[in-house]
Amino acid sequence: MNDDDPFLTEEDLALRAEVQLLRQEHADLDASIEALGHVPVPDQLLIARLKRKKLALRDEIVRIEGRILPDIIA
Template identity: 40%
Template sequence: MSLATHLEELQRKHGDLDREIDTAMSHPSVDDLEIASLKRRKLAIKDEIEKLKATTTTH
């Protein structure tokens, strides 16, 4: 998998998680721990995206 493809996949997953969080927050029955878990996963993906972008700009 090329770096560009990997970045695109991570960005897609980040967007998917964003939509999933929005959906979960609109339902009062969703557990706050589940939302927190989704947000942590989204942040981890964002961090990975930023790390990969930084790597590509230094090379």
């Protein structure tokens, strides 16, 4: 399904846009965590906080995707 699917509601399109933003933020956090791991004395507390935020973003992405694509009973 792509964004020009005539069966998508405005809400679905808005949710897809939100997921894209969250995925970008998730990727940015991943890059930040990777970069912080390469400094001579990494700030482990900051890295742990970023990892928790990254996990929270992942949970939010999964929750929103569940609203876009509800479970189909086979």
